[in-house]
Amino acid sequence: MDMARSRVLLTGFGPFPGVAENPSGWLAEALAAQGSTDCDIHKHVLPTEWDTVAALTPRLHETVQPRLMIHFGVSPAAKGLRIERSAHNRAGPRADARGALPATPAISPQGATRLDTALPVTALAAHLRSQGHAAAASRSCGRYLCNFLYYRSLEWARANGGDALFVHVPLTRAQGGAYSQDALLHAAHETLRFVLDFTAQQARPAPGPAPHIEGARG
Secondary structure, eight states: OOGGGEEEEEEEEOOBTTBSSOHHHHHHHHHHHHOOSSEEEEEEEEOSOHHHHHHHHHHHHHHHOOSEEEEEEEOTTOSSEEEEOEEESOOOSOOOTTSOOOSOSOSSTTSOSEEEOSSOHHHHHHHHHHTTOOEEEESOOOSSHHHHHHHHHHHHHHHHTOEEEEEEEOOBGGGTSSBOHHHHHHHHHHHHHHHHHHHHHHHSOOOOOOOOOTTOOO
16 A cells, blocks of 8 residues: 555544543644645544444544544543553443443443554654653553544454554643643644654565675675
């Protein structure tokens, strides 16, 4: 696959109880608006609703056919970016933006207990720190809609030759957090660039042995 024209799906979430303005939705839109010469970017801001996300996620996968998915969500307690390694097959009984609860405690009744991204989350977190951002790898995406979306995307990616990443972001300064919108957008841009570079390197064929030249010495 030609990485230069690969499809990338960026998503964020809308508001939910306790977070009247979700910076992840703005972030997905702002990052998509920047554009990229390395890929075709598709973005979508998802309502924080169990049934809508459950119905919309497979349609997004099939319509966009993404090679890569980067999902953003907010963690009000976070002081920096959390790069999520894993999604777990569980949905906690937590009310969504409409007050509804998940239909079942398992996301996929016959699915794996845990799915992991193949992307290098520890290296990405180190790269973001080198760019001046507080960032760390995380092994738990929680039990809310962030984890639900991540599990479904990793499940689809595993079956279709792609990959996915979930990044929890902190609140912005306007919301009492430590990050400006500019800093958050820069971190998201660095995340996209790092993941695209990694994916492109993985797609390159390994160099073969040097051709034999008759009479060569060495």
